Amino acid sequence: MVRLIFFSYICMKETLKSEIMEEYIPKPIDLSDVSLTDDLIELREAIAENAHEIWAENRRLEGWTYGPVRDDKKKQTPDMVPYKDLSDGEKEYDRATAMRSIKLLKKLGYDVVKVQETELYKEMIERIRNNKEQYHCSNCGGFIFKHQVFCEHCGHKLDKTDWEG
Numbered sequence: 154m155v156r157l158i159f160f161s162y163i164c165m166k167e168t169l170k171s172e173i174m175e176e177y178i179p180k181p182i183d184l185s186d187v188s189l190t191d192d193l194i195e196l197r198e199a200i201a202e203n204a205h206e207i208w209a210e211n212r213r214l215e216g217w218t219y220g221p222v223r224d225d226k227k228k229q230t231p232d233m234v235p236y237k238d239l240s241d242g243e244k245e246y247d248r249a250t251a252m253r254s255i256k257l258l259k260k261l262g263y264d265v266v267k268v269q270e271t272e273l274y275k276e277m278i279e280r281i282r283n284n285k286e287q288y289h290c291s292n293c294g295g296f297i298f299k300h301q302v303f304c305e306h307c308g309h310k311l312d313k314t315d316w317e318g
């Protein structure tokens with residue numbers, strides 16, 4: 154009897170679990186109404202770069218090294234390179250993730266304000282500002298990066314004419 158009750162409990166739990174699994178629909182918060190100022194776009198780049206550093210450091214500790222093609226058995230990946238040398242797609246992924254985090258902070262009512270100019274800030278932001286990939290949107294003149302898909306300032310769909318002039 155005890156076993157039967159236990160068994161039905163397991164069955165119930167499994168049913169419950171599968172119902173929950175089926176019903177799960179991801180609902181990311183709509184952040185399209187939040188815009189970022191130029192200083193926050195620079196912050197986004199700093200966060201994206203550091204996220205890559207953290208990812209690469211964790212991979213390195215797991216024994217991963219650089220390889221021209223991804224090979225899970227050899228633990229090789231083309232992404233084990235400095236952020237600036239990453240593929241456009243990978244950079245765009247890191248940037249989009251960082252941007253959504255900053256936008257969410259703003260949407261939740263937080264304000265991100267720089268209260269002092271640290272040495273690290275100067276080093277990181279200056280490097281980002283001097284990045285050859287920094288361009289301006291042809292529609293609004295806002296700060297954009299090469300291969301960025303949409304302008305954050307005006308929503309203009311960007312293409313190579315925006316960074317090739």
Ligand SMILES: [Zn+2]
Nearest residue numbers: 290293304307
């Ligand atoms: Zn624009």
